[in-house]
Amino acid sequence: MKLKLYHAAAAAAIALSVMLLTACGSPKQADPLPIIKLRTVGSSSEAACQRIGEALSELTAEKFGFTVEISQQSTTNYNAELERELLLGKEPDVFCYTDAENMFSLAADGTTEPLDDWLEEFPTLKEAVSQDRWNCMRYDGKLIAVPGNNPSAVAIGFEARTDVLDELGIDAASIQTMEDMHALLLAAKQQNPSSVPLVPHFGQTLMMLDCDPLNNGLGVLLHNTGTEVVNLYDTPEYEELCNQMHQWYTEGLILRDAPLTNAPNTRLMQMYGGVAFSHRVAEQNVVSVTRSTKQRLTSITLGSKLQNTSVLNIGWCISSRSEHKREGMQLLQYLYTDREAADLLLYGVEGVDYRRLDADHVTNIDELPANEWSTVHWGQPNCQAASTWVNADGTEVGYTGPTDVITSEAYGFTYTPKIELRPTVNSCLEIVRKYNNALLSGYLDPEEALPLFRSELHAAGIDKVIADKQYQLERWKAKNS
Known part of the structure; x- marks a missing residue:
């Protein structure tokens, strides 16, 4: 009986030693970073979305500790696809609405996270937007979106x-x-x-x-x-x-x-x-x-x-069901205020999707990649944070329209x-x-x-x-x- 107990104790000791040696010899695997799913307007392929998402993730992983998965839908299919995902409970963490009626339906059914309290944690974003624009993003008195910084x-x-x-x-x-x-x-x-x-x-x-x-x-x-x-x-x-x-x-x-x-x-x-x-x-x-x-x-x-109010026809929302609301707000603030991030989301990767002329100006590249990155200026959180796009000869796209405004x-x-x-x-x-x-x-x-x-x-x-x-x-x- 004693012999059996001895062998059992020895076996347990050996097993414990092996476990300790294994633990000491192999570093603990880090927890995977949260993935923030971002939906934008565009007609890029899945391969292009993955390529730009990986490039953006390199920036966000280092700065904030999360990665970004980008998907796109064209203007025509955007609302229908978002509604389908909402029915299935598979909507992205961060998405935009593309017209006022779309905004109201999202707010009415509780899809969008109210942002009043969240905004207090992100003063840089709050100060980057004028109060009159914030007022246009309210439904039943609640702030439901970050306005796209398009012309008002x-x-x-x-x-x-x-x-x-x-x-x-x-x-x-x-x-x-x-x-x-x-x-x-x-x-x-x-x-x-x-x-x-x-x-x-x-x-x-x-x-x-x-x-x-x-x-x-x-x-x-x-x-x-x-x-x-x-x-x-x-x-x-x-x-x-x-x-x-x-x-x-x-x-x-x-x-x-x-x-x-x-x-x-x-x-x-x-x-x-x-x-x-x-x-x-x-x-x-x-x-x-x-x-x-x-x-x-x-x-x-x-x-x-x-x-x-209707001129401001695009705003950026956080899903009320998202498990990463704070990270979603961090991402919006980053895209709204950082030129490198804004350039990446709007134009793609420098030298692949566009050509830089100087520190402030970019233009189309001579030969686009097979998985072209296709976006529109108005479909960005803040297109005005990005570098200025100009004609290939360096001349700016001229706007000679009226400057007077009827408010x-x-x-x-x-x-x-x-x-x-x-x-x-x-x-x-x-x-x-x-x-x-x-x-x-x-x-x-x-x-x-x-x-x-x-x-x-x-x-x-x-x-x-x-x-x-x-x-x-x-x-x-x-x-x-």
Whole structure:
């Protein structure tokens, strides 16, 4: 019996010695770093996203102790893919919204983490954004997003190929009305009958109208002025615009089946020999489309810049279900304030995706990699933190548009529909999606379609929505006067 006990004790001692020797001989494996999943707007491949994510992770791992996994979705698929992931509980930690309605739906169902308390931990980020911009990111009084640092005022207008303007001998500054623009498109069509003078952007031919849409366009402030909320689609101005666009369409000036086209304006310009496209004209926006088309473009502006809450149509959110909210805020602050990080997310890797001209300026590289990094300026947390993109010869992309700004009296106001009105709002928006782009692309004859559009909106309850919006705006004005 004693012999058995002795052997058992010896075996245990040997086993313990082996364990100690093994522990001493092999260093303890470090815990893996947290992975922050970041979703951006773009059309890059998975390989390109992995490549840029790894480059960004080298920076964040050293500075903050986490890595970044990047994914992208195009403008067309962005909202649908995000909604699918939300249903499955697989949304990214950090993501952006791409329009006001998208922001409100995310906030209403509790998807976005309220940021008021978090922001106190990140004073650099808080101070980098003006208070009026923060005010535009609120829903039911709660801060739900970090605003993208895009222009807060843009002009209604178009981007036109500079070479075509030069060939026609037309000065862009002389084009100040839709009638002037019509004359340009006619001249371009006569010069090259096989061309499509005006191309859409993902089915939308006119990107901006002369109003403050007050977030969802169901009740607007005409001409971005005053405080009377009106039904845009009932106005003579809207009817006149629909008639103009239908005339352009029948004259062959707009891409046929434009509202059914699921492609960006930059690609359609190349595919159809396009001359121009509608645009929200501002400094950084001009740079973005020039970089994408790889053509010299000239801005055409129709009036002053407009500033309203809806111009700030992109913001960055933290998922309320994320296990890495603090790291997500660290990442946003880093991308918002650090040039190296901003350059990487916007342009890619220097010498691979773009060429640096000097400390402050970059341009397109001669030969892009197979897994090209494809982004847009407006789809970044802070495109203005990045180096300035210029033409290949070093000349800056010129912005010669208006500098005067018409600021809406509702700038900073965000409309939150009453709970009982939200089904009505959704029904009205579906009707707008059914008719609006088709009318403003000239695809539908307004004589037939506009009465149907108006009738369906009234039947769905748009007047109740407008009354609610007017009431909320008046209360907001009284509080903020």
